[in-house]
Amino acid sequence: xxxxxxxxxxxxxxxxxxxxxxxxxxxxxxxxxxxxxxxxxxxxxxxxxxxxxxxxxxxxxxxxxxxxxxxxxxxxxxxxxxxxxxxxxxxxxxxxxxxxxxxxxxxxxxx
Amino acid sequence: xxxxxxxxxxxxxxxxxxxxxxxxxxxxxxxxxxxxxxxxxxxxxxxxxxxxxxxxxxxxxxxxxxxxxxxxxxxxxxxxxxxxxxxxxxxxxxxxxxxxxxxxxxxxxxxxxxxx
Numbered sequence: 001x002x003x004x005x006x007x008x009x010x011x012x013x014x015x016x017x018x019x020x021x022x023x024x025x026x027x028x029x030x031x032x033x034x035x036x037x038x039x040x041x042x043x044x045x046x047x048x049x050x051x052x053x054x055x056x057x058x059x060x061x062x063x064x065x066x067x068x069x070x071x072x073x074x075x076x077x078x079x080x081x082x083x084x085x086x087x088x089x090x091x092x093x094x095x096x097x098x099x100x101x102x103x104x105x106x107x108x109x110x111x
Numbered sequence: 112x113x114x115x116x117x118x119x120x121x122x123x124x125x126x127x128x129x130x131x132x133x134x135x136x137x138x139x140x141x142x143x144x145x146x147x148x149x150x151x152x153x154x155x156x157x158x159x160x161x162x163x164x165x166x167x168x169x170x171x172x173x174x175x176x177x178x179x180x181x182x183x184x185x186x187x188x189x190x191x192x193x194x195x196x197x198x199x200x201x202x203x204x205x206x207x208x209x210x211x212x213x214x215x216x217x218x219x220x221x222x223x224x225x226x227x
Binding site for chain 2: 004031032034036041042043044045046049089091093095098099100101102103104
């Protein structure tokens with residue numbers, strides 16, 4: 001059964017800093033991996049989707065990488081802003097099964 | 112309306128009540144999902160429907176009863192719930208390719224349920 005772990009559980013940084021969020025998964029036979037953002041009391045917003053054949057995806061200040069052999073993905077946020085404060089979740093879909101979610105990293109960007 | 116919409120956004124019910132959560136997706140997707148999000152726990156997949164047919168039920172208690180009348184609408188009927196069922200219930204949809212693969216997931220804003 002796929003297990004997804006996110007480290008750290010919480011992160012606080014000053015505005016403008018570049019940061020990396022980590023996600024690891026146990027079953028490397030994944031179909032895809034998604035990164036989501038969740039604001040308090042709200043639903044999840046899809047940020048980036050990486051297919052198993054891809055190494056990375058970029059959207060604006062966000063860059064997500066995927067290394068299936070090591071079972072890891074990272075989400076890089078450049079020039080962080082207070083509006084980036086939220087919980088970030090990663091989820092992977094192993095072949096033949098649905099998305100398994102990590103517990104998330106709660107990010108606070110201080111002005 | 113665009114994306115995935117859920118109603119109501121907030122619901123308070125007693126343990127003997129019967130209520131329903133509604134989800135509608137405007138994305139033309141072929142799969143819809145119910146997830147449960149409790150404090151300090153990862154999202155838990157409850158039910159999956161593909162083309163109106165239930166394809167997964169992750170050992171969810173029978174007091175939760177899903178209904179999918181068509182590919183755009185999904186309901187979760189609630190009956191004799193327990194206080195530990197209080198959580199954020201999230202609906203999602205995806206366009207899944209054939210062969211069992213999973214497409215990109217799009218979520219609604221969720222329904223915050225409180226059981227007294």
